[in-house]
Amino acid sequence: MARFDPDAAGLAAAYREHRDWVVALAYRMTGDRDDALDVLQDVFLWLFGRVPVELTGTLRSFLYPAIKHRCIDRARRRRKVVPLRGDLELAWDGGLEDGDFRRLLARLPEEQREVVTLRFALDFQLDEIAAALAIPLGTVKSRLHYALVALRP
Amino acid sequence: MTDERDVDLQRALALSAVPVPPEIDARILDAAGRRRARRRWPLAAAGALMAAATALFFAFRPAPAQARDVNHDGRVDVLDAYRLARAVEAGETAPRWDLNRDGRVDRADVDGIMTALVSLQ
Numbered sequence: 676m677a678r679f680d681p682d683a684a685g686l687a688a689a690y691r692e693h694r695d696w697v698v699a700l701a702y703r704m705t706g707d708r709d710d711a712l713d714v715l716q717d718v719f720l721w722l723f724g725r726v727p728v729e730l731t732g733t734l735r736s737f738l739y740p741a742i743k744h745r746c747i748d749r750a751r752r753r754r755k756v757v758p759l760r761g762d763l764e765l766a767w768d769g770g771l772e773d774g775d776f777r778r779l780l781a782r783l784p785e786e787q788r789e790v791v792t793l794r795f796a797l798d799f800q801l802d803e804i805a806a807a808l809a810i811p812l813g814t815v816k817s818r819l820h821y822a823l824v825a826l827r828p
Numbered sequence: 829m830t831d832e833r834d835v836d837l838q839r840a841l842a843l844s845a846v847p848v849p850p851e852i853d854a855r856i857l858d859a860a861g862r863r864r865a866r867r868r869w870p871l872a873a874a875g876a877l878m879a880a881a882t883a884l885f886f887a888f889r890p891a892p893a894q895a896r897d898v899n900h901d902g903r904v905d906v907l908d909a910y911r912l913a914r915a916v917e918a919g920e921t922a923p924r925w926d927l928n929r930d931g932r933v934d935r936a937d938v939d940g941i942m943t944a945l946v947s948l949q
Contacts, residue, residue, distance in 0.1 A: 683860055695848075698848055712848065712849070715848065716852060716855065716856060719860075780841075795840075796838070797843070
């Protein structure tokens with residue numbers, strides 16, 4: 676458990692360090708650049724309002740659920756995306772090129788697609804994924820395993 | 829964990845860069861600065877409150893036992909309360925009788941001695 680309680684310069688540095696992946700992930704999830712920029716602002720203003728915070732993982736694993744929930748809210752509000760399995764309504768394909776891989780990815784269950792995206796798009800470590808999704812490490816490994824099996828040509 | 833298939837996945841899933849307009853950067857960075865400033869004032873307020881409480885405590889703290897020994901016999905007992913009650917009746921106004929330091933010599937000063945006598949401490 677690490678305490679995140681930086682001064683103003685530290686908050687600014689955290690923003691600069693995490694800005695690009697936050698907005699890119701929000702774009703991937705919503706498929707809309709304006710929504711992604713709104714999510715970027717919402718997430719960091721929320722973070723600044725919450726410090727000091729106790730981190731169970733890394734800062735990015737702490738930020739991930741906040742990004743995801745804001746993307747779901749925005750996607751629902753704008754009704755721009757096709758609902759997927761379960762109650763998630765994330766696009767998950769902002770910026771993805773059309774092609775076989777996209778079709779394969781779309782066939783994965785939502786929970787596997789999320790783990791694959793965190794691992795390969797964001798380069799999260801397995802324990803970071805576990806912290807971000809609040810699931811056991813073994814569950815992360817099994818979801819990733821089954822996803823890779825399904826994606827295998 | 830990293831093999832050719834992983835590299836392909838990383839390439840296929842790579843996030844598209846989304847340029848962030850400078851005004852959004854400025855807004856968020858400004859919020860970071862303001863947030864830190866907001867977090868300072870509660871500390872300053874707590875410090876001021878603590879200082880005020882300390883000053884009030886010393887201004888209105890109960891008279892020490894030595895001051896309650898109004899007949900100077902080395903003990904604080906009912907005789908001190910009696911002596912002070914006589915002083916109140918006589919209309920004494922000298923500061924040495926004002927044990928609770930409220931600016932008046934009255935029954936409250938006598939009560940202070942009696943309360944100290946029946947205290948369990």
